[in-house]
Amino acid sequence: xxxxxxxxxxxxxxxxxxxxxxxxxxxxxxxxxxxxxxxxxxxxxxxxxxxxxxxxxxxxxxxxxxxxxxxxxxxxxxxxxxxxxxxxxxxxxxxxxxxxxxxxxxxxxxxx
Amino acid sequence: xxxxxxxxxxxxxxxxxxxxxxxxxxxxxxxxxxxxxxxxxxxxxxxxxxxxxxxxxxxxxxxxxxxxxxxxxxxxxxxxxxxxxxxxxxxxxxxxxxxxxxxxxxxxxxx
Numbered sequence: 001x002x003x004x005x006x007x008x009x010x011x012x013x014x015x016x017x018x019x020x021x022x023x024x025x026x027x028x029x030x031x032x033x034x035x036x037x038x039x040x041x042x043x044x045x046x047x048x049x050x051x052x053x054x055x056x057x058x059x060x061x062x063x064x065x066x067x068x069x070x071x072x073x074x075x076x077x078x079x080x081x082x083x084x085x086x087x088x089x090x091x092x093x094x095x096x097x098x099x100x101x102x103x104x105x106x107x108x109x110x111x112x
Numbered sequence: 113x114x115x116x117x118x119x120x121x122x123x124x125x126x127x128x129x130x131x132x133x134x135x136x137x138x139x140x141x142x143x144x145x146x147x148x149x150x151x152x153x154x155x156x157x158x159x160x161x162x163x164x165x166x167x168x169x170x171x172x173x174x175x176x177x178x179x180x181x182x183x184x185x186x187x188x189x190x191x192x193x194x195x196x197x198x199x200x201x202x203x204x205x206x207x208x209x210x211x212x213x214x215x216x217x218x219x220x221x222x223x
Contacts, residue, residue: 031210032210032211034211034212036214041200041217041219042216042217043116043118043202043214043215043216043217044155044202044214045214046211046212046213046214049210049211087155089155091210098143098145098160098162098167098168098206098209098212099145099157099160099168099170100145100147100155100157100212101157102147102154102155102156103154104154105154
C-alpha cells in the first residue's frame with residue numbers, strides 16, 4: 001500500500017525567510033510524485049510532477065526535488081501570497097489506474 | 113481554456129437522503145477521478161472513470177457510486193447519507209493519466 005507522510009504539519013515563516021517542506025513516501029513502482037497548492041475552500045492547484053530520483057522542477061519561488069524516498073518543496077524568499085496548504089501525492093504502479101495517494105499536507109503561513 | 117467544473121458548489125442534505133454531484137472535465141480529458149476530502153482523513157480516492165468505464169475504486173461503501181457519460185462528464189451519487197459523509201468532494205481530470213487537474217469541489221453538509 002502506498003503511503004505519503006508530510007512534515008511539518010504547519011509552518012510559519014516571516015516574509016523572505018526561505019525554508020523546505022518534506023514529503024516522505026513508500027510506493028511500489030513510482031509512476032509520478034505530484035505537488036499541489038490548496039487555498040481554503042478551493043480545489044488543489046497543480047504545481048509540479050516529478051518522475052525519477054534526481055529530477056528537479058522550478059516555478060517562481062518554488063523548487064521541487066525528488067530522491068528515492070522523499071521529495072522536498074523549497075520555498076525561496078516567500079511572500080504572504082504563498083500562504084496555503086501544500087499537498088504531496090504519489091501514483092504507484094501497485095495502485096489501480098490513476099489513483100493518487102495524498103499526504104495530509106503542510107499548512108504554510110507567511111507573515112508580512 | 114476552461115478548467116474542471118463542478119456543480120453545485122455547496123449542498124446541504126438531511127441524513128438518509130441521496131445526492132448527485134456533477135463534474136465536467138477539461139475539454140479533451142477522458143479520465144475523471146473523484147476524491148473525498150475531510151479534515152481528519154485528508155484526500156481519499158473514491159473512483160476513476162475512463163471512456164465511460166470505471167477502472168478503479170477506492171475503499172468506500174457501495175453507497176458511493178459514479179458514472180461517466182460519452183462526453184466525459186461524470187456524476188457521483190451518494191445514497192442514504194450519513195453525517196460522516198460531510199466533506200469536500202473533488203473531481204479531477206487527466207489527459208494522459210500523468211497529471212490530474214482538480215475542480216473547485218462541492219462542499220456537502222449532511223445534517
